[in-house]
Amino acid sequence: MQENGKMPTLSEKPPVGRIFGGDGENGEAKLTASSFKTDQDIRWCPGCGDYSILAQTQRIMPDLGIPREKTVFLSGIGCSSRFPYYMNTYGFHSIHGRAPAFATGLKTARPELDVWLITGDGDALSIGGNHLIHLLRRNLNIQVLLFNNQIYGLTKGQYSPTSEQGKVTKSTPYGSLDHPFNPSAVALGADGTFVARSLDRDPKHMQAMLKRAHAHAGTSLVEVYQNCNIFNDGAFFEFTESASKPFRSLFVEHGKPLLFENGKKGIRLEGLKPVVVSLEEDGFSVDDCIVYDETSRELATIITRMFDATMPRPFGVFYVENRPTYDQQVAEQMEEVLQKRGKGSLASLLNSGDTWEVQ
Amino acid sequence: MELAIQKPVTSLDEVTILFAGDSGDGMQLTGTQFTLATALALNDLATLPDFPAEIRAPQGTTYGVSAFQIHFGSKDIHTPGDDVNLLVAMNPAALKVNLHRVRKGGTLLVNSDAFGKRDLDLAKYTENPFENGSLDGFQVIKVPFTTLTYEALKPYGLDKKTMDRTKNMFALGLCLWMYSRPIEPIQKLIAQKFAKKPQIVEINTTVLQKGWNYGETTEAIAVRYLVKPSSQLPKGTYRSIHGNEAIALGLAAVADRGDLDVLYASYPITPASDILHQVSGLKHFGIKTVQAEDEIAAVGAAIGASFGGVLGVTGTSGPGLALKMEAIGLAVMTELPLVVVDVQRGGPSTGLPTKTEQADLLQAMYGRNGEAPVCVLAASTPGDCFYMTYEACRIASKYMTPVILLTDGYLANGAEPWLIPDVETLRPFASPFVTEPNAMVNNKATFHPYVRDSETLARPWAKPGTPGLEHRIGGIEKADGVGNVSYDPDNHHFMVKRRAEKVQRIQQEIPTTDILGDPSGELLVVGWGGTRGAIEAAVSNLREKGLRVSAIHLRHLNPLPPDLSDIFKGFRQYLVPELNNGQLVRVLRDQYLLNFIPYDKIQGQPFKSSEIEGKILEMVSS
Ligand code: SF4
Numbered sequence: 001m002q003e004n005g006k007m008p009t010l011s012e013k014p015p016v017g018r019i020f021g022g023d024g025e026n027g028e029a030k031l032t033a034s035s036f037k038t039d040q041d042i043r044w045c046p047g048c049g050d051y052s053i054l055a056q057t058q059r060i061m062p063d064l065g066i067p068r069e070k071t072v073f074l075s076g077i078g079c080s081s082r083f084p085y086y087m088n089t090y091g092f093h094s095i096h097g098r099a100p101a102f103a104t105g106l107k108t109a110r111p112e113l114d115v116w117l118i119t120g121d122g123d124a125l126s127i128g129g130n131h132l133i134h135l136l137r138r139n140l141n142i143q144v145l146l147f148n149n150q151i152y153g154l155t156k157g158q159y160s161p162t163s164e165q166g167k168v169t170k171s172t173p174y175g176s177l178d179h180p181f182n183p184s185a186v187a188l189g190a191d192g193t194f195v196a197r198s199l200d201r202d203p204k205h206m207q208a209m210l211k212r213a214h215a216h217a218g219t220s221l222v223e224v225y226q227n228c229n230i231f232n233d234g235a236f237f238e239f240t241e242s243a244s245k246p247f248r249s250l251f252v253e254h255g256k257p258l259l260f261e262n263g264k265k266g267i268r269l270e271g272l273k274p275v276v277v278s279l280e281e282d283g284f285s286v287d288d289c290i291v292y293d294e295t296s297r298e299l300a301t302i303i304t305r306m307f308d309a310t311m312p313r314p315f316g317v318f319y320v321e322n323r324p325t326y327d328q329q330v331a332e333q334m335e336e337v338l339q340k341r342g343k344g345s346l347a348s349l350l351n352s353g354d355t356w357e358v359q
Numbered sequence: 360m361e362l363a364i365q366k367p368v369t370s371l372d373e374v375t376i377l378f379a380g381d382s383g384d385g386m387q388l389t390g391t392q393f394t395l396a397t398a399l400a401l402n403d404l405a406t407l408p409d410f411p412a413e414i415r416a417p418q419g420t421t422y423g424v425s426a427f428q429i430h431f432g433s434k435d436i437h438t439p440g441d442d443v444n445l446l447v448a449m450n451p452a453a454l455k456v457n458l459h460r461v462r463k464g465g466t467l468l469v470n471s472d473a474f475g476k477r478d479l480d481l482a483k484y485t486e487n488p489f490e491n492g493s494l495d496g497f498q499v500i501k502v503p504f505t506t507l508t509y510e511a512l513k514p515y516g517l518d519k520k521t522m523d524r525t526k527n528m529f530a531l532g533l534c535l536w537m538y539s540r541p542i543e544p545i546q547k548l549i550a551q552k553f554a555k556k557p558q559i560v561e562i563n564t565t566v567l568q569k570g571w572n573y574g575e576t577t578e579a580i581a582v583r584y585l586v587k588p589s590s591q592l593p594k595g596t597y598r599s600i601h602g603n604e605a606i607a608l609g610l611a612a613v614a615d616r617g618d619l620d621v622l623y624a625s626y627p628i629t630p631a632s633d634i635l636h637q638v639s640g641l642k643h644f645g646i647k648t649v650q651a652e653d654e655i656a657a658v659g660a661a662i663g664a665s666f667g668g669v670l671g672v673t674g675t676s677g678p679g680l681a682l683k684m685e686a687i688g689l690a691v692m693t694e695l696p697l698v699v700v701d702v703q704r705g706g707p708s709t710g711l712p713t714k715t716e717q718a719d720l721l722q723a724m725y726g727r728n729g730e731a732p733v734c735v736l737a738a739s740t741p742g743d744c745f746y747m748t749y750e751a752c753r754i755a756s757k758y759m760t761p762v763i764l765l766t767d768g769y770l771a772n773g774a775e776p777w778l779i780p781d782v783e784t785l786r787p788f789a790s791p792f793v794t795e796p797n798a799m800v801n802n803k804a805t806f807h808p809y810v811r812d813s814e815t816l817a818r819p820w821a822k823p824g825t826p827g828l829e830h831r832i833g834g835i836e837k838a839d840g841v842g843n844v845s846y847d848p849d850n851h852h853f854m855v856k857r858r859a860e861k862v863q864r865i866q867q868e869i870p871t872t873d874i875l876g877d878p879s880g881e882l883l884v885v886g887w888g889g890t891r892g893a894i895e896a897a898v899s900n901l902r903e904k905g906l907r908v909s910a911i912h913l914r915h916l917n918p919l920p921p922d923l924s925d926i927f928k929g930f931r932q933y934l935v936p937e938l939n940n941g942q943l944v945r946v947l948r949d950q951y952l953l954n955f956i957p958y959d960k961i962q963g964q965p966f967k968s969s970e971i972e973g974k975i976l977e978m979v980s981s
Contacts (some may be wrong), residue, residue, distance in 0.1 A: 040843065350608060351596065358594055
């Protein structure tokens with residue numbers, strides 16, 4: 001099943017301006033996870049899944065080789081969006097839903113910075129839905145960590161755009177009526193170039209996903225199933241807890257067959273429809289199962305759409321596409337114009353068009 | 360230029376011409392070209408285009424009328440003109456919509472080919488205006504523009520549509536003749552513009568020349584006019600400039616003179632889109648542009664750039680400013696520089712998108728949640744948009760504050776001759792960035808983002824990428840100095856006051872207020888924004904008649920100039936003319952507790968100087 005640390009390197013291309021600064025150019029000792037901690041008290045509820053995401057992020061940062069001063073964590077509003085205060089890098093806690101807009105400006109202005117965007121299901125998919133899809137289509141070279149806890153935590157427990165239909169919350173005493181979003185499918189639909197899903201309670205998997213996301217040149221969206229133990233406790237336990245995890249979770253890996261339940265079951269395509277087959281009882285073998293190809297938009301569409309109780313829930317890197325990034329293209333176009341026209345002269349710009357002299 | 364003068368020439372000090380026709384008749388082009396010829400004749404001038412909100416309104420209807428007004432003279436010209444001397448009407452609708460703007464005794468030059476039954480019906484004329492006496496008191500010159508154009512183009516065997524599209528050149532040629540303007544620069548302009556289409560050049564110049572010749576030979580026009588060069592224009596090199604164009608040039612100046620890169624992010628909106636069009640062509644000045652997915656994204660991208668150490672600028676109009684307000688509040692809280700240009704238009708809601716108004720002042724000053732003061736500036740002429748853009752960027756980066764620069768549809772689209780500035784005279788920007796830690800914690804050098812400059816109270820601007828200055832900011836209240844999240848009651852009170860005090864200290868940047876007229880008298884007119892020309896024309900005129908009136912024009916609206924209380928002491932009455940329902944007047948009453956009298960006009964049109972004169976006279980004689 002899930003074998004971390006051996007991720008394929010299909011899309012790995014050094015991000016623009018990457019500088020190795022592991023031993024700290026500003027006289028710091030070699031960076032460790034603690035180099036990325038701040039002195040701020042962390043204000044998440046004890047037991048919140050956010051702690052694990054913060055810890056995994058801090059853990060992988062030294063391995064990325066980006067100096068702290070070149071790293072920016074940017075967020076919107078919500079429990080997850082407090083994240084930048086806890087990262088000892090540059091950080092910007094912005095306003096609700098708009099982090100992709102700030103990130104677009106920042107990364108366009110300063111493509112050499114390593115930008116991480118922290119958001120939640122309400123922030124990214126409700127108030128900020130428009131910005132998220134435009135970020136994905138433009139493909140700025142940043143990492144987006146979407147903490148999906150299927151609830152509004154900071155406003156104390158209303159249903160969110162990812163809550164299951166029928167959810168009883170403070171604002172829906174008779175059950176919610178809204179059909180939920182499947183964030184990974186939204187990202188694919190918006191032509192995202194890197195779409196992955198992970199879980200707060202699987203540190204190794206999450207670390208691997210974060211590293212892959214970082215290695216991708218383009219907008220990397222990692223949806224992380226995150227437990228809100230106060231308002232939506234156990235929302236993802238079927239996928240994260242050992243009793244059910246093997247039966248309910250499917251870890252996809254590039255070049256490997258889609259298997260779960262400790263290899264006893266697999267996913268096979270019948271036409272365009274994925275079906276669960278038993279390798280022990282139905283007479284199918286591993287060869288009948290889909291061999292995952294993360295560069296296939298078609299497979300990615302089929303897999304991310306596995307979203308109901310009849311199918312195991314997929315995790316891993318669903319889709320990777322190499323497409324020029326917006327920030328890189330802006331830089332190239334600037335350079336092209338500069339080459340063609342030469343550095344602008346203010347005096348000649350002001351004097352352009354029809355002029356006349358008054359003596 | 361050689362003038363083959365065969366008809367008597369009458370000399371005039373000033374003239375106002377209004378070109379009006381269907382939106383497909385090319386009136387904006389005609390107007391712009393006449394403007395160029397006028398500028399080259401060294402007159403002072405002001406122009407005002409007036410076009411329909413619809414891109415292609417049904418032909419021949421009154422709501423499809425597009426007009427272009429130009430006022431030029433040998434004396435100082437402040438406005439596009441109150442009353443029109445010559446109306447060029449290409450169809451009945453153009454005549455119907457604009458007749459009321461023509462002064463009694465004025466001239467109507469009409470395309471007599473366009474007054475058939477169907478044309479009259481489209482303009483909803485129940486009777487032929489030539490026949491029912493409604494044009495009595497005007498001098499009517501009927502010229503069959505269409506027929507004459509067809510005749511001129513006969514040798515080319517063109518289709519009707521192409522020939523129809525050229526008749527504006529006939530009118531232009533005739534007008535150039537009537538006002539003794541040179542024709543050669545226009546021929547040159549046409550040749551440049553259509554360099555790749557020699558036939559278009561030929562047919563346009565042919566028709567233009569025919570129009571000119573028609574003036575020489577027709578018996579319908581007995582005199583031509585001469586408006587001598589203005590003697591009042593300061594020496595130097597001039598160009599014609601629109602407000603929106605001036606803003607783009609202002610940003611180029613910032614990128615060139617300031618130690619600062621610029622990113623302009625915007626979402627298309629009338630009448631501000633032209634700024635984006637212009638700025639996106641300035642990449643070789645190092646200015647990046649982003650056409651954002653919406654207004655909020657545009658201001659967000661600008662603030663993101665500012666966080667990254669590149670000055671973020673965004674442009675919009677009233678509805679867009681409303682959408683940007685929460686983000687502007689974030690820039691107030693995080694004390695990041697940001698410039699927001701609001702090209703005001705008629706509101707509320709969609710309002711009058713192509714018409715001018717000054718109704719966003721209070722929105723700019725107060726339209727945010729919480730105590731969120733920002734610097735508010737206003738440009739007063741199209742050319743002033745250049746200087747105020749530069750000033751907005753300079754203040755924003757020096758004081759680490761959002762600056763809202765108010766212009767309006769009239770300034771954006773209106774043009775004036777502009778004395779091209781010497782770039783060396785622009786106040787240069789110092790590099791605004793800090794590079795060193797500013798605090799010690801446990802014997803370790805560290806950076807505290809809210810330690811303020813003692814003179815400006817600005818917090819330091821640290822560029823991501825600078826080692827040792829890593830810090831976190833955001834919309835939650837921050838502790839003074841150290842900049843950590845703080846819910847402390849006293850700290851919040853203190854920080855609110857500090858932010859207000861910081862914006863107030865921008866007064867240090869404001870030059871002495873110029874007074875038009877004496878520093879004391881019976882009445883002071885206080886204006887702001889695009890009404891400057893109308894106010895100054897009115898006040899100058901009344902002063903010549905011996906009235907003790909003066910005027911000041913505010914370009915800094917928050918904070919207000921520090922010398923205003925002293926100036927107010929010299930006058931007994933105060934008049935505040937605005938194209939809104941009374942906004943500056945409220946701000947002034949609030950701050951100075953004096954009896955400022957509002958004078959409003961909310962019609963989507965600029966003031967006429969005669970309107971302001973009338974109001975002043977009413978006040979000083981009562
Ligand atoms: S409310 Fe939920 S999501 Fe928010 S911090 Fe508490 S546990 Fe975490």
